[in-house]
Amino acid sequence: MKGTSIKDIAKKLEVSNATVSLVLSGKDKDGRVSKEVAEKIIATAKMMNYQPNNIARSLRMGHSQTIGLIVADISNSFFSTLAFYIQEEAEKYGYTVIITNTNESVDKIETMINMFRNRQVDGFLIVPTEYSEEYIQKLVEDHVPLVLIDRYFPSVQCSYVVIDNYRASLEATRLLIEQGCKDIVLFTYKNLLPHILERKSGYMDALAYAGLAEKPCVKEIRYSHISEDIDKSVDELFADGCKVDGILFATNSLSMYGVRSIMRKNIAIPNDVKIVCFDKNEAFDFLPTPIPYVLQPIAEIGQKAVNLLIEQIKAKQNAPKAIQILKLAATLHNDLL
Amino acid sequence: MKGTSIKDIAKKLEVSNATVSLVLSGKDKDGRVSKEVAEKIIATAKMMNYQPNNIARSLRMGHSQTIGLIVADISNSFFSTLAFYIQEEAEKYGYTVIITNTNESVDKIETMINMFRNRQVDGFLIVPTEYSEEYIQKLVEDHVPLVLIDRYFPSVQCSYVVIDNYRASLEATRLLIEQGCKDIVLFTYKNLLPHILERKSGYMDALAYAGLAEKPCVKEIRYSHISEDIDKSVDELFADGCKVDGILFATNSLSMYGVRSIMRKNIAIPNDVKIVCFDKNEAFDFLPTPIPYVLQPIAEIGQKAVNLLIEQIKAKQNAPKAIQILKLAATLHNDLL
DNA sequence: CTGAAAGCGCTTACAG
DNA sequence: CTGAAAGCGCTTACAG
8 A cells, every 4th residue: 555655756857856746736836846846747647647645745834635524314314315415515615524424422522523633624614413402512612714504502612504484484383384384393302402492482472473472382302202202292293182273393304204103003094184394395296285394405515514614714814703693594385375 | 724833832832843743643652752842842842732744644644534425416415325334434443534426427436536636535436427437447546445345347456346236126116026016117327337237137027027028117317317317217107008017216315306206197006006215215204105215234234344444544545445245135124014 | 760862754944 | 957865644664
């Protein structure tokens, strides 16, 4: 595996390391190196199968051209799609993206952050988990370039890219109300992250505006026990004597499990109960009637986050970093119409 | 961002860099360093917020504890799930996984391989794209630790982990035959990769064994034009005068688009046409009748691949690497029963 | 028990 | 137009 180094080429050609480095990294502008020498260097580099060692380069330069991306669950299509766009965008600027997974665990997020710092990433893109404020705060204090994605902490002063969750949820709930629903239930995670709370507020306020304020019914599902908690809630909701005619699912994973659970009980969508959910879910194409959904601009979220981060990385030396908050609009899609 | 280095700690405590390094990397066994000095070092490291610089460590040690994973499409759940398990397994051995995407493009695979080599990954895990033999071959010639996943090239002598695609396809086709299908169509990619060809052979042989050899009908879909090609094929198959009573989809993406296309034409599954596909697809839970599928042992594929790769990395110096080929069994699932 | 020194492969002022 | 030299932060033989 031991390959050719700049030194090997320099020795062979009897020139200095500096000259070889200059030529090979394309910095021999303004006739710094004579044409013949330059050509000879390039030719031998090719011949000797020279591969630059970016580790050495990073050490010397003080940056690694690497971005650390920490997502909550890479096997969730929202995040894998996000990762895809982030990588595409980062590549344009010559950055490599290292992805890891926390599985919504605080312990893991701490480990992952340390690992990335040790590997000298130039900046962080993080989908933070519940209770991870202190680790994010630490990064901010250490002036590490950082952009939060999809979620944020009001107490932590840093840039983030999210959607307007309150509005998205408000409009989604309104769609159910417009369709005549009177008893609308929200399925959400048992989670204190603000974006989740905002989705709850949007739901509550929509009910209030419609004079349905006495009837909120929120089912809080544990992420780690999603399947059983959902089944239990669905059982309760559709037990004799209960009446539910609309459900809003606050995330794609919740809607996936929820709709499945409802179907197993032979409850008809939308006849028995109307549904709206967050995120486009291809699976719902196979239902007899499409389910309206809140579409998040995933590509844009990813691109903007990368742009913000790179700005920070570039500006690092100079002024104190300006905090930028991007709240993008999500759009309600209703294929019924 | 400029942090504390070993040197800073050494200077502060007036000991040598060597001593600090030894203590901080936990190599002060056998009373190499006195207890008091060690404790002082650990305390100041904590106080000064010391973060080891793995870039420097990698340069010095000649390895980066990093594995490069190249997949064909991270937004495809088969690959994102695979990535998830690979990361989990690699983490156990202290390796970080860097993931990138080729989107089935040969050009990209070349770029990605070079990028990873420049970043000094210790080994490669690759889902190779069509026509990428030469780049894989190059890696083999350069003795770079490497394990191919999901796909392989007969002409390239290297380790790989795949499933028994021929058998899986044979059995899937047989299931259709057992259910009484006489006119069975295979939807596959227009692609010369052996695993795809094996899926085709399995289908052909199953027909032959059943005396249906005159009736093979293979629809080859272009990956880059999946939607239109599938719609066109479905149109042809279900035009007047044609008869099709069974379809085998050779990949999960094909089945996703295919089933959707069939449903749009109001063709009933399984009454009008019976279907079997590769890979579990959660979306199909929402169909009135479940679709039988070939279940690949994704976790096992990922784990075995990591294990094989780490063996190679560890053995690197010594003997010529033994080539290991793992052909795992896939299982046919039929929830109808 | 501890220190001085070399070196991993690169880049970049500096000197000529 | 080109070279000699220092240094990024770490580890590890070697010497004491």
